[in-house]
Amino acid sequence: MTIHRNTAQPESHTSAWLEISGLRSPEISIGQFQAAADQSWCVLGDNRSGIEHLVDLLSGAVEPDSAEVFRRPPRFGLVSFKGQQEIFEQEVRKDETDFINRLDPGTPARAFLNFSDETLLLVQQFRLDHVLDSGYRQLSSGESRKLLILKALSEGAEHLLIENPYDGLDRASCREFDRVMEMLLERGIKILLVLSSRFDIPGWCTHLAWVERGALVDYGLKASVLEKIKANDQGEDWQTILAESPLSKAAETDQPLLLLVNGHAGYGGRTIFSNLDVEVRPGQHTLVTGPNGAGKSTLLGLVTGDHQDCYRNELYLFSIRRGSGESIWELKQQMGIVSPALHREHYVPGSSLQIVVSGFFDSIGLYRKPSRQQQLLARSWLRLIGLSDKETTPFRRLSFAEQRLVLIARALIKLPKLLVLDEPTHGLDDANRTRLLDFLELVAEKQISTIIYVSHREDEFRSFFRQHIRFDAPAA
Secondary structure, three states: OOOOOOOOOOOOOOOOOEEEEEEEEOOEEEEEEEEOOOOEEEEEEEEOOHHHHHHHHHHHOOOOOOEEEEEEEOOEEOHHHHHHHHHHHHHHHHHHHHHHHOOOOEHHHHHHOOOHHHHHHHHHHHHHHHOOOEHHHHHOOOOHHHHHHHHHOOOOOOOEEOOOOOOOOOOOHHHHHHHHHHHHOOOOOEEEEEEEEEOOOOOOOEEEEEEEEEEEEEEEEEHHHHHHHHHHHHOHHHHHHHOOOOOOOOOOOOOOOEEEEEEEEEEEEEEEEEEEEEEEOOOOOOOEEEOOOOHHHHHHHHHHHHHHHHHEEEEEEOOEOOOOOOHHHHHHHHEEEEEEEHHHHOOOOOOOOHHHHHHOOOOOOOOOOOOHHHHHHHHHHHHHHOOOHHOOOOOOOOOOHHHHHHHHHHHHHHOEEEEEEEEOOOOOOHHHHHHHHHHHHHEEEEEEOOOEEEOHHHHOOOOOOOOOOOOOOOOO
């Protein structure tokens, strides 16, 4: 690999707030790097680049084996998927809903903040006034991210380290996040975004660092580094990879896989959507779009049985009406599911191989002994997603992106009639995002499964989608 030297103008030690030279660590090495006070930085790296280890180094979670210079802020305010998941799991453990005979909202958002006049002003500027009394688990992904940024600032952080903040946000929420970042930059807060996709690099970013295969390859002005990244792009042929995969065509039927008549759903007395008619027939691959909070994930919750209103609707799955005495497990045997909610629920023990195999049994964790053939198929899928070397690694020790790939393999392993994918590419780099979408295109072409796909990203709107359900913005 060619290592490009610094393409930025040299900065004096006094103007650099982050300076690294001659750093060596098991998963990443950095020859030289400086971030100056008047620069806005993003760091870009794919899921196997070592970028998550860099986050651990910068946050102080680990120390390098050696470094000539490693001058970092005394404290970074870290906002990451891992941190959000840890808080979610803590809230689940404290949930007393079953004991108090009503919904336990959990720790209110305001309890995460150290309040001062400055904090109150930031709450207003972050537009979080309306959620201060909501429990953490009730917040959207974007709201919880902004809350953790506020938490760090209220505790005195002057430097922020934020991982993949745009994942799961609609276009309006992305613009809102950028507004908040620009406001903080104007206030003198130093920000370092860590990204998996170059398409997420914001306009306000002036400088870019590129991490690949365990090394800082290049850093400097954004446009200059991006040109090198584009020149380095290499695609992967799913046709060749999947030639060894045991795929087969789904059984043909004319009956709708999903039928919702005059559908409605809500939370806590608030209506999310109503008067919604949805029909998905075999091969009618469906794209679902709309702003955050409009009801996309709620609709999928009805389909998967994870929302209580599934029994209060005229809802048919595989020609079986929900609430008619059917077994949800029999229905889920015909579905493959990937969603942020399912990801959050996977805080159980188990290796990568066991989690993939659990897709045969639709369980969170593996509690049955799989057959030899099922284990062989799981190993095949681990190879297809590039994680053969992580077969025995505990799922919880994988990076967020690796966990997401494992859950995708878990959903696909049984070749279900219906693939329900809610923002499946969260945390994936450009290469893995493209590989997944290319694979789904092959699934559609070979009529293996029918796909229902929720996404905010326009670069994921492929031509194989035959139907487009658009949700409107939620009522104020």
